[in-house]
Amino acid sequence: MLDKDLQSIQEARTLIQQAKQAQKKLAEMSQLEIDRIVKAMADAAYSNRERLAKLAAEETGFGLWKDKIVKNSFASVGVYESIKDMKTVGVLNENKTENIVEVAVPVGVISALVPSTNPTSTVIYKALIALKAGNAIVFSPHPGALNCILEATKVIREAAEQAGCPQGAIAAMTVPSLQGTETLMKHKDVSLILATGGSPMVKAAYSSGTPAIGVGPGNGPAFIDQSASIPKAVKRIIESKTFDNGTICASEQSVVVEECKKDEVIKEFEKQGAYFLSSEESAKLEKFIMRANGSMNPAIVGKSVQHIADLAGLTVPTQTKVLIAHETQVGMKVPYSREKLAPILAFYVEKDWMKAMDRCIEILMNEGAGHTMTVHSEREEVIRHFQLNVPVSRLLVNTPGTLGGIGATTNLAPALTLGCGAIGKGSTSDNVSPLNLMNIRRVAYGFKELEDIRPTETPKAEVQEPQKELNNDLIEQIVQEVLSKLTTK
Template sequence: MIVDELVAKARLAQQKFEKDANQERYDNAALSAAWALMEPRRNAELAELAVQLTGLGNVKDKITKNHRKTLGLLRDIKHAKTCGIIGEDTASGITEIARPVGVVGAVVPSTNPVATPTNNVVNALKCGNAIILSPSPKGVAVCEKLVAYMHAEFDKTGIDKDLVQMIPAPVSKAKAQRLMEAVDILVVTGSQDNVRRAYSSGTPALGVGTGNVTVIVDDTADLAVSAQKITDSKCFDNATSCSSENILIVVEDIREGFMSELHKAGGRFLDAENTATLKSVLFQNGHLNRQIIARDIDKVIDVAGIDVEDPDTAKFLLIEGAGIGPEFPESGEKLSLVTTVYFAKDFEDAKSLASKVLNHQGAGHSIGIHTSNDRHAVMLGEELPTCRVIVNQAHCFATGGSFDNGMPFSLSMGCGTWGGNSIDDNFNHKHLMNITKVVRTIPVNEPTLDEIFGSYWQDAGK
């Protein structure tokens, strides 16, 4: 089978890549793959082709995303040690040695057919691995072009092209399944069906959960700033990001002022009749209408056949949620320029509504809050099923790493056990290396029973 041939070539290339390697070799390979995309003319070409093939997002924002995500990743890994001895602790007597995981299989989504595979490739090469990409059917041609540009960069410095390969057209579930079974580790971004198949493949898998980003705006928020950040985030690349605001929960005391600021920023709150019409078109037989997913706002309005106030300056649509749960599809992820709004009596009520939303869909991924009360943000982290609380930021720019926060740059967000994932961090290079520990003896450190149980015995007795 073609997949087995790809894996065999990848294994041979990876073994040669790892033999007598040094950090410079791994770093240069990662930089070669990154420059294949970041060279401005290639970035523009790949962004345009991605939108043309998938019909998702827009070219301008894809160019920005490709550049920003890759540059941020390169910043994160620039000084990271991923080859040879990476740590020595004389107190514990342990030396840590970084080792590659081998051959990585990466299943990439149609929403980000360029930025995500580049992120995966750079992380894999940084740690001395080979990688095989499994693109979505709509993303095959753009993935082919991306890999070809990477290979052209490899030729400049003699890097083995077999370190980066892809499943050739026609792609199929059977080929993707065989890849999942044959490689050493899987990175899966996209549909939950792919994630579940990866987890059941018998291969260690790094999957991500469903996004359904919920953002609270409390009564201490800067309303104008919050509205603009939410609009910028929601509209970026036509809401293709799993980190785009799907749900807003607004405290009642600021309802009028905040909705006014949203209107100024480009949000259009639909009346009951137009909300009902939009919902009937967007949600069809349990699925999202592909004519609306990640489309420009004029296309969304046209397909839905709705009346929108000030349509020429509209940027996204807002509908009031009728409830939360499976019978209320507006309470789930929409992947479109549509956001659902719920109004809460106060912050405690907003927190309760957010918990209901996340337990319906999006548990583990992230939640946002616009507030001047940092304690509110910490309370969300203490009480809700979420791995990230994004505070006073444009959510889709912040969750996957930003130049003004400390999160690793990534397009794949682990959702912990809440989201059925093995990681709760942003996927990054650390997930693609093994660490071997050389363990030596140290002075004996064996406690007495009294040192361990003393305080317990005082309370409970022996």
């Protein structure tokens, strides 16, 4: 019997080779043919949204299947609607004035890492944007979500092939392993890696030698300004943090408030179902947020409040929606200040909005730089200061972080891969779309010759003797000289 790692490596090589051949055929297709395939994929994914959501929740134990239906719908219909009219094949633009023609060029074969937190929705989304740009895609599933990822891949692959997609253009590894994934990332015929997953995997993608688009950890704070509607702000934060039990990385991780609104905000959170931990309870739960190596504890990821409370030996009200801990510190060894993909929030109180902004920056620079944060405010001058100073790629105003960041409640490009830019050690700050998965060939016609651009020598100006300035003394001298000459004659 073949060793599992060897099987995985060989499977990766085979799928890449098949994808390479399929991509050559995709590159010859018209925009109409590509769009027909993408539409069929989106329709099939949407039709299977509930079944795939239940499979994902059952297999991973993360999140809520009803919320996963929303994510699958968003990844199919939401993403499709945003890209359906996008020009991605052939000539994109022809500027007759400047004599420049822009042509779309697919990158080729894409390897895509799929996390266990958002497995089926990520497959749907990445396949749609890859095929829309004329690329083939091979998925590397998280082992903890293998079956639902394979099923999601099967659904969209069959629909795509029925619509004319070449076989091999959409595939997933059935024997995932670190060695197989490494092969998938480093293979010479893979042109780009779409990396969504834990920080070590994303770092490995960037270190592979293959161009990569990855995401950093989300650790977005939510600032509630004194001018905000407190009930609305709290509602948005709770809805966002509890959506699929907090498994989307754009979800809020901390709440920062001004001292003058502290009591009002706490009261509103409690009114809407939040439970503030005592110092003793906070210390108990803190031990379960991070593992000894500093990584997030998978035992709390995507779990319900009750499950987390039982794990930590806490007794909380039955209807509690989110657990909140008072915090004053920020650091890699301060669990509440870090990313928590679960219904747990840190709560910071600052003197004023300027101190609050400083705290948000401190949180983000510790973890989550370049990702997302939210501001709830009606003061434009406050919002302006945040947008000019906070190190994020998405500053969301008066909207839930989870749904606003992915473009569901904002007009950002609908996406489940959110770039973190250079400050987040990423290659883009975009919500990743088909435009990030193709190159643009520019055809430029000449309109100058060498002699037109060579500097010419400026002729030297003739040197003239400086003229003497006329004044009364000089005039008198000239007159005397003239008279003297006349007298002599």
